[in-house]
Amino acid sequence: MAENERSVVAFLGPEGSYTHQATLDAFKSSRFTIAPQTTIEDVFGAVQSGEAYRGVVPFENSSNGSVVFTLDLFADVQGKYPGIIVCGESYVAVKHCLLGYAPSSSTSQEAQAQDPETPVATPLYDISKIKTLYSHPQAWGQCKEFLGTYLKHAERRDVSSTSKAAEIAAQDKTGESAALSSVIAADMFGLDVLAKTINDKVENTTRFLVLRRASSEAPSTLNQQESGQEDVQGHDWKSLVTFTVDHANPGALAQCLTVFSNHGLNLTAINTRPSGVQNWNYIFFVEFKGRKDADKDDCAVNKALGELEKLCRGYRWLGSWENRLIEG
Ligand SMILES: O=C(O)C(=O)C[C@]1(C(=O)O)C=C[C@@H](O)C=C1
Structure with a gap:
């Protein structure tokens, strides 16, 4: 892959959006060319096609909840973005x-x-x-x-x-x-x-996710070499999976969630979106503390995902990244 191709970071534009601020925060180095896109879907498309090395999308707001457009693109009912995974996050104070x-x-x-x-x-x-x-x-x-x-x-x-x-x-x-x-x-x-500052909650904050193609080179962390962000020692990790269950089977969801507690993996968020396949069936999004490690079959996340696979209808690992939330 050409060097100039690698360095493009796609984000929801035009310049001046909060996603632009998140992108500047996560990719400080001058080796990145940041490229505004019209929609969140265009950001997914640019990363999926390889036109962009990374993409930045809004994911969740502290007072208004999930960005459903982004969840639906991860749910990917039409199979348009099979190669997209998350490799980082960034928090921006939003003062409308x-x-x-x-x-x-x-x-x-x-x-x-x-x-x-x-x-x-x-x-x-x-x-x-x-x-x-x-x-x-x-x-x-x-x-x-x-x-x-x-x-x-x-x-x-x-x-x-x-x-x-x-x-x-x-x-x-x-x-x-x-x-x-x-x-x-x-x-x-x-x-x-x-x-000025017309948002209801003074501490209004939006969390943004950094996307990459699963097949592209994985950074060990979204650290200084990768992004220019300061590498804070002792970060823990978060991971995201989506899965579907057999809705006719009582306890199917509970069994899937138990897998995480059995392996000591703390859940940090659960979301649902319509499955797109059948009315009133859902795709579940589960975010938890922990990291999938390609080199360690016996790590807790790998074991939990192995068990989840046997219990659910279908699942997709959507990435592991360093937790950037500063808990106060
Ligand atoms: O419209 C923007 O400026 C964005 O970056 C999108 C977005 C979002 O989708 O959550 C980001 C932050 C604010 O919460 C409002 C809008």
């Missing part, structure tokens, strides 16, 4: 702002002192003219209080990312359009920040 054009007559007001009865943020300008809001669907659920209080009657339009939302809002100079996006996107697209 309301971006638009401030009315020319008004001046910025300091945010009012917080009252426990009012939402976290108050508008810095008169925003009564705003009729249309643009954002990534994940963002609405992170800003429920602000939107419910100040922009109840504005129409919400889903777009592919928060930076795309800023790009679109910037084209409407009437002041009737606004975007839920980042302060970085405000600078990038020449918009005013009409309200």
Whole structure:
């Protein structure tokens, strides 16, 4: 594989998205060329085809939950992305702002002192003219209080990312359009920040996953050589598997989950998505602490996966990576 081909990192763009921030954080070295993609599916496609060496996608938000678009691409009901696995993660503090054009007559007001009865943020300008809001669907659920209080009657339009939302809002100079996006996107697209940190939870954080092709060279860790991220000593590992069970068999799911506890593997997350094969049948996503090790047949994860295979209908290992969560 050519050196320039290896170094492309695909991410959900355009520049200024939170995925862009996660990508810059995970791939600091100048040997990487970062390549914005229009959709999360395009990121999977670029990694699957080999066009990109790595890909970065949003996976989960601390207040609004899973990014279902990403889960469905991992579930891969149509078999389009058989070679994709996870090799890293990155956490980004998400501070949404309301971006638009401030009315020319008004001046910025300091945010009012917080009252426990009012939402976290108050508008810095008169925003009564705003009729249309643009954002990534994940963002609405992170800003429920602000939107419910100040922009109840504005129409919400889903777009592919928060930076795309800023790009679109910037084209409407009437002041009737606004975007839920980042302060970085405000600078990038020449918009005013009409309200700051409008997310309900101050500690709002999104977790991003780094993708690679299973057949590509595996990094021992997503460490300095790989990404430029600081290599913190003593990281533990996480792994992700998906599996399906025989829904007619009582206890089938419980038996599969017991495999992990039998091998001392702590589950950190469980998700489901429709199986895509039969109504009301599901694909289960299980994330746990531990690492699959190709060189050690007797490691706990390898043993657990061997047992899982016998109990479930079908399973897929989706990667092991260093845990980057700083627990406080
Ligand atoms: O739209 C963006 O900026 C993204 O990077 C996507 C995304 C997401 O899908 O969760 C990332 C962080 C925020 O939670 C909102 C949107």
